[in-house]
Amino acid sequence: MTYGSFSPDGREYVIVRPDTPRPWANYLTNGHYCALISQTGGGYSFFGSSGYHRITRAHPSDMLVSDRPGRYVYLRDQETGHVWSLGWQPVQAPYDRWECRHGLGYTRINCLAQEIEGQVTFFVPRADDLEIWWVRLTNRSTRPRDLAVFSYLEWALGSFPYDLLESTFASLFKRVEWSNGALLAQNRLWEVAHRPTRPHVSWPAVAFTCASLPVESFDGLRAAFMGPGRYLSRPLAVERGRCSNSQGPGQDSVGALHFSLRLEPGETREFVILAGAAADRGSVAVLQRKYLDLDEVRRAYAHVCGYWNDYVGRLWATTPDRNLDLALNIWSKYQSWVTFHWSHTEVLRPSATRVFAFTPPGLLTVC
Helix, strand or coil: CCCCCCCCCCEEEEEEECCCCCEEEEEEEECEEEEECCCCCCCEEECCCCCEEECCCCCCCHHHHHCEEEEEEEEEEECCCCECCCCCCCCCCCCCCCEEEEECCCEEEEEECCCCCEEEECCCEEEEEEEEEEEEEEEECCCCEEEEEEEEEEEEECCCCHHHCHHHHHHHHHEEEEECCCEEEECCCCCCCCCCCCCCCCCCEEEEEEEECCCEEEEEEEEHHHCCCCCCCCCHHHHCCCCCCCCCCCCCCEEEEEEEEEECCCCEEEEEEEEEEECCCCHHHHHHHHHHHHHHHHHHHHHHHHHHHHHHHCCCCCCHHHHHCCCCHHHHHHHHHHHHHHHHHCCCCCCCCCCCCCCCCCCCCCC
């Protein structure tokens, strides 16, 4: 059974079915901010240390079996109430067309469902520590379409071992609030003497998510977004077409934003969603001003592509075997750079934990 193959130029791995045997992942990093992303948007993000500076949540068993949670963009047709998601997960609604392209420094998912053509490109800019979700939607129908759009992620906020071992207790120290056009999340867990089974570590960073479209509602608490007895495939907020503006301390925290979009027949609209962590609120505001500008996003994406094209193109080998050419000239270089720089971001503490991801042959291995 074929799930994907390399593009003709070898610079992308093109996955044509979302339901791969295991998540097939790409690594997006500038050497400090790191995002592991699967073909459905699953995975997690961190900066500096994957053990102690997790931004978003992903538990190993859930990630390997169900590829959840992750970075999600839900769409709801306001006329019919039909719901789907750009990356297949978590709704798993059928598509007329779907593909994911893992490239050098980016992952792009394209789909067509309900006569709406969707595209979301994920990348980490070279100059700053955050991730960008660049979304493009086109109305392929002959009538105007009113859409409710929801972005979603789950916050880990600091120590991955602690969030894994005692997630309920760890949530008591998280706080989410809406401030100056962004949903901010912080962890106020105290720091005590390290014990391997209870790794209390303070986390001074401010995590954030925001969007270039006007945010009409939001949710910072998972219970409010999901609703009782619900799953990520059918959260209450998406089903009813609006979040509840939940925020506050002491609960499982998420970053969910909702905005409306009207598309005329044939019309295309672009917008961006940002996610990351910064030293303080002022630094968050600086990143907002810079990357909520679509022109700046295009420049940052071109910079990422230019960097990798230059890096892999400095030395080129030709052999009788095309697969060996791909490995030598592109993917081994990419993998070596990523694993070297990613490993050097680690803070070497006894409880630092590495998470393994399965990838297609010739793409990337665990780091």
